[in-house]
Amino acid sequence: MTAIFAQTALLPDGWGSDVRLVLDGDRIASVTPDSQPGNEDCKVAALVPGLPNLHSHAFQRGMSALAESRGPSADSFWTWRDMMYRFALGVSPEGMQAIAEMAYVEMLEAGFTRVGEFHYLHHDRDGRAYADPAEMSRRILAAATETGINLTHLPVFYAHSDFGGTAPNEGQRRFIHDLDTFARLTETLHGAITRPLDRLGIAPHSLRAATGPELDALLRAHPEGPVHIHISEQQREVADSLRHSGQRPVEWLLAHQPVDARWCLIHATHLTDAERKGIATSGAVVGLCPVTEANLGDGLFPAVDYLAEGGRIGIGTDSNVEITASGELRLLEYGQRLFHRQRNLLAGGEGSTGGALLRASLAGGAQALGAPAPQIAPGAPADLVALHDPVGLPTAADRLIDRWVFGRDIAVADVWASGAHLVQAGRHRNRDRIAAAFARAVAALL
Structure with a gap:
């Protein structure tokens, strides 16, 4: 002892x-x-x-600060995404594990003791499946074991490039599954996860990447465990959703899926009042990644009103451009100060802002990752x-x-x-x- x-x-x-x-x-x-x-x-x-880190793309640690030069056109999330695709196409299984181990070492040194790995780099560089469908996921599991961090593994279902089932593009070829191949992956992972405190969930990447019927099928096939999804991160995403369905992304999700406490909505940056209140009422967690959201120019989540309505939050390091627990909490508060031009907005009444943020992220992060409190x-x-x-x-x-x-x-x-x-x-x-x-x-x- x-x-x-x-x-x-x-x-x-x-x-x-x-x-x-x-x-x-x-x-x-x-x-x-x-x-x-x-x-x-x-x-x-x-x-x-120890803090939960509810949202990580470990491989992106390898491209930290490599997208900070401006090209000939306006730079945005979408130009960053093109570079990320190019980087992802070169990552070998051995490279995946080495990069993930570095990210997880830095997370532990920052005070994170569990990571939610939102993992979509599944296939070989030409897009063909490995002989072992869980080859790249096993590298994540190995990195977590080697470094000692607790893991909630969130294999990503990614089938399309845009709303309405649009065919994927070449840059996404390593990510793509259909329902059958994804089922084989998760079945394999159930046997591969052996550490007693590790967990397995699923992550439909976004409403761009998974259609409504595919979401229905995924939830039927996986009735337990965390469900994570990127949503409403960018204003263009909201506009595209309106054109496709007549509804905003969160509006559509709340109306068509059983969003509850097992769900984690990553970013949820651009919300109407009704969407914000709907998430708070559902019991879902919003996964906030303030450093990445600032780096990518996403915008600011309406945290003041959402927390006042009883909403639940956790923090993540997302693109791992910087791995810092205290920095994520600090930037979450500072973003609200810049927007509202007031101070100590997320203290939850009188008292410590840091203490309130720490407690909220501990509870919300654990819930989102299916982990003990x-x-x-x-x-x-x-x-x-x-x-x-x-x-x-x-x-x-x-x-x-x-x-x-x-x-x-x-x-x-x-x-x-x-x-x-x-x-x-x-x-x-x-x-x-x-x-x-x-x-x-x-x-x-x-």
């Missing part, structure tokens, strides 16, 4: 002092506040539950993040989280995932080897 002694820890009923935890395998065996440390205890300043309590998974304060200010309770999210003097020091002490003094135990393999993989691609 492993013991951790924290000067302060975020417990289910609030902050506790002098908290001693005993870990038994991948679970927390006991939590004792107002305790004394043992001689062999790992001693930390502050302890919080992240909490420091007996029986909970031993997914823990220790924060270090080199300045040593006498900061109590949520003020510490405010300093982590909005300041520069609090850092992630140690991380445990499923009870394994993976990050120490801010570095993953396998960082050097994984970073070297990543560098070789990206050099070969470029």
